[in-house]
Amino acid sequence: MKAITRGLRAGFIGLACTVAATSYAETVLTIGTVNNGDMLRMQGLASAFEQANPGITLEWKVLDENTLRQHITRDIASGSGEYDVITIGMYETPIWGANDWLVPMENLPASYDIDDLFDSVKNGLSANGKLYALPFYGESSMTMYRKDLFDKAGVTMPAQPTWEFMREAASKIHDPANGVYGACLRGKAGWGENVAFITTVANAFGGQWFDTSWEPQIASDAWVTAVNFYVDLLTNYGPPEPFKNGFNENLSLMNEGKCGFWVDATVAGSFVTDPSQSQVADKMAFAPAPSQVTEKGSGWLWAWALAVPVSSDDKDAAMKFATWATSKEYSALVAENFGIAAVPPGTRNSTYENAQYMAEASFAQTTLEQMNKATPEDSTLEENPYTGIQFVTIPKFQAFANKVAEQLAAALEGKTTVEQALDRSSRLVRREMVRDGYIK
Template identity: 45%
Template sequence: MASTRYALIAGAAATALLATACSGAGAGGSSGGGKSINVLMVGNPQMEDIAKLTKDNFTEDTGIKVNFTILPENELRDKVTQDIATQAGQYDVATIGAYEVPIWEKNGWLHDLGSYADKDTGFDKADLLKPMVQSLTGSDGKLYALPFYGESSMLMYNKDVMKAKGITVPERPTWQQIADIAAEVDGAEPGMKGICLRGLAGWGELGAPLTSMVNTFGGTWFTEDWKAQVNSGGFKEATKFYVDLVREHGEAGAPQAGFTECLNALSQKKVAMWYDATSAAGSLEDPASSKIAGNVGYAYAPTVKTDSSGWLWAWSWAMPKTTKNADAASKFMLWASSKKYENLVGEKLGWSRVPAGKRASTYEIPEYKKAAASFGDITLKSIEGADPANPGVQPRPTVGIQYVAIPEFQDLGTKVTQEISAAIAGKTSVDKALDDGQKLAEEVAKTYQK
C-alpha cells in the first residue's frame, strides 16, 4: 500500500537527512513575490471552514491566493509524508501533528515558526495553551508548527436517547459502563446502533482511540526497555474489548468508518454514542449539519486502570523547508491560528465552530463560552490533563498517548490496525491479528534495543 511505502521513506530519512531540496521544485507560487501558495490539509470540518473563508478575508486583505488540497486523514498522511520526506516541494504549508513535528524537525525538514510568531505582535504566542506549544516544539526549543485547533478525546452521546431509556451517563465513565450502555441503547431508534468507534485502518484512525484504550487497560506497545507487548496483557485485553464492542453494538460498515464517518453517524442519529476527538463537538452542535444539535451530552474519556485516558493532538500548520514562498506562507499560518480568525469563524459561521483547543483566551470569549457551555470545560480540562510522558500504568520508552513517537510507528501502527480492522470485519481473529502485529513490533524494537 501507498501508506507503507511512504512510511518507509520517512523512516529511512529519519536516520539520515535527505539531500537538500531539489532546485526548481516549485511550490506553486507565482514568480511575482510569492503571491500564491499551496496548502495541503486534512478534510476535517474546521479545514473545510477555512477553505470557505480564505478568499474573501485573507486573500482580500493580503492579495495572497491560497490553493487548497483537502484529503481524508489517511490520504493526507501519505501525501504530506511523501512530499516532505522526499523534499518534493509541492506544498508551502501542510497540516501535521504532534507525532510528526519532533521527528521531522530533527531531520531539518521544517521551518522554525516561532520566530515569525514572535515578530507578529497581534498573534500573542503566549496565549497558546502550554500542552499545544510543548507538543509542537523541537529538541532545540523552537516552535515548528502553529496549532490550528487542539484536541483531547471524550465520549459524546445523544441525550434524548439516554433520557428515553432512563440512563444517566457518568461524567467519568469506565469502559465497562460504556459497553453496558451501548448494549442497552442498541436499537433504541430504528436503525440506530449503540456506539461508533473507528474501525478504519490507520495509525491515526483506528490506532488513536484503540491505543488510548490500550493505555487505560494497562497495556502498551513497548515496555521501557523496548520489549514489544502487542499480543499480551492489557494490549490484548483492550483490543478484544474494542473489537467485541464494535462487532456487537457498533456502527454499520465499521471497517470503513473513521472520524468523518462516526461524526456523521452520531449527528444523523445512526448511533447513540461516540468516543473520539473533543474537536468534534463544534460540528455536533451546529444545527445546519447535525440533527442532535443542542441535545448532545459529553463525558470524559472512559477509563479502566488510569485516572484519565484522553489523548492529546493538535492539527497544526507547518512550513516545509522546500517552500519558495516562506513570507506568504507564514502570513497565512499566522492568520489561520490567530484570535482574529477565531472571531471571524464565530461571527460568520457560528461560535460552536470556532477551531478551539489552542488558546486560553478562546475560553473567555462570552459568545464562545455560551456556545460551548456543554463541552468547553471538559475539552479544556482534558487537554490540560493529558500526560504524553505517562499515559499508562508503566514507564514508556518514548512520549505519546495515542502513538509511539518513533519514525517507524507510522508504518507499524498502520499495519497492525489493518489486521485489527480485518478482525472487526470478521476476516481474521484478534489473536491472529495481534500475533502478526507482535512480530512486526519486535522487528522495530530490535533497532532500539541495540
C-alpha cells in the same frame, strides 16, 4: 514560483521567516490539508486572506487523513517542494523539525500572542526548544452521547464513565430496527484512525506500546483484553461494517441521530451541536473519555497545525498564511460567520476565558478538562520509554502502526482473531525495532 533549484533551497534550512507586510507578485501557495470540517471552514474563509494580500493565490489540496499523510510524508522526505503549507500534528512536527525539514515559527508579530497558546500544544509542536508548527486546533477525546436516549433507557452518565459502563449503556440503547446503534467508534485502518483510538482503549485497560526496554507490549494480556472488548462492543452494538468508519464517517452517523454514543475527538463538539449540521444538536451531552483500569492515557492529546516545509519556494508568504489562519483574527472571522461556538478549539487560553464561548459551546468545559488531563510524558499505567498518548513519537511509528492498523481492522471485520492480529502485529513491530537499533 516553483522554479528555484534544490541547491538554493538548502540555503533556507533553519532560516527564520518574518511575517511583516510584503508585496507579493503572482505567488501561488499550495496548501495541503485534511478534509475535516474546521479545515473546510478555513478554505471557505481564505478569500479574506487573499483580499488582504494582493498577489497571493491559494491552491488547495484537501485530502482524507490517510491520503494526506502519505502525500505530505513523501513530499517532506524527498524535498520536492510540492506544498508550501502543510497540515501536520504532534507526531510529525517534532521529528521533522529536529531534522530541519520545517521552517521554525519565529519572529511572529506581537499581535499573534504566542504566549496565549496552551503550553501542552506548544510543547507538542516543538523540537529542541523551537516551535515548528502553529496550532490550527487542539483536541483530546471525549464521550459524546444522546442524553434523550440515555434518559429513555434509564441510564445516568457518571462523572467518569468506564468502558464497562459504556458497554452496558450501549446494550440498553442499541435499536438497529429503528436506525440507532449503541456505540459508534473508529474502525477504519490507519495509525491516525483506528490505531489512535484503540491505543487509548488499551491504555485505559492498563496496556502500552512498549516496556522500558522497548520490547513491544501489544500482544500483552491488557491489549488482548482491550481489543477483544472493542471488537465485541462494535460487533454487538455498533453500526454495520464498522471497519469502514473513521472520524468523518462516525460524525455523519452521529449527526444523523444514529449513534447512542460516540467516543472521539473533542473538536467534534461544535459539529454535533450545530443545528445546521446535526439532527440531534439539542440532544447532545458530553463526558470524559472512558477509563477502565486507569484514567492514564484514556483521552488523547493532538493538534492539527500548519507548518512550512524548507522546500517551499515562497516561505514568507507561506508563513504569513499560517500565521493568519491560526490567529485571534481568524477565530474572530469564524465567530462572525459561523457563531462563537465554531471557533477552532483547544489552542488558546483566551478562548476558554471568554464567558460567551463557555456559555454557548456546551462541549467547551469537557474539552478543557480533557486537554488538561492529557499527559504525553506519563500516558500509561506502567512506566514506558516514549512520549505520546495515542501514538509513539519515534520516526518508524507511522510505518509500522499503519500495518498494525490493518491487522486490527481485519480482526474487527472477522477475518482473523484478535489474538492472531496482535501476535502478528507484535512480531512485525519487534522486527522494525531491532532494525532501528532499539532492541539488541
